[in-house]
Amino acid sequence: MRARIGPAVFGTLAVAGLSTLGDFVWATWIPQHRPIYGLVHGTLLFGGIGLALGFPFGRRLAGAGLGALIGGLAAGSFYVLSPLTGYRAMFLVWIAVWLGLGVLSRYLDPSSSRIQTALLRGTAAALGSGVAFFLVSGIWLPFNPQGWDYLVHFGAWNLAYLPGFAALLVGTKPIAVGELR
Secondary structure, three states, X not given: OOOOOHHHHHHHHHHHHHHHHHHHHHHHHOOOOOHHHHHHHHHHHHXXXXXXXXXXXXXXXHHHHHHHHHHHHHHHHHHHHHHHHOOHHHHHHHHHXXXXXXXXXXXXXXXXXXXXXXXXXXXXXXXXXXXXXXXXXXXXOOOOHXXXXXXXXXXXXXXXXXXXXXXXXXXXXXXXXXXXX
């Protein structure tokens, strides 16, 4: 069986671009961090991730909507946990959100039938992407947005997202382009 990596690579590139744009918006137009901005950011970003996960199966709107819900819940979880754990909450939420995306991918993939497979893929996505996210999380430090190299950010986001998208999409059976609804 030949592994299909195209949807995982496409999702990674698209969402890395969206995340890089998010870094630029935060650095350029948001003078003070407020939870409402984080909630909007998480909702929009994970709506994009859900869109990318649903695209190969012709379930773009369902993916975007449910991904946005997961992202909003994840952002809210960060703001609940961060007073207790500090910045480490970001890593905990990042790992948990990929488990949720694993369940979402099962729903989006019409050929998927086993929740155990979705949870296994979600766990692989959470672990791989969690480690990668931790390794690249220094892209915001020192906090000097005027000196940031957004090409470096784009590369770092690609490294952070690829393990997650690969775990959830490689080996699935996307529908043919002519079948997209």
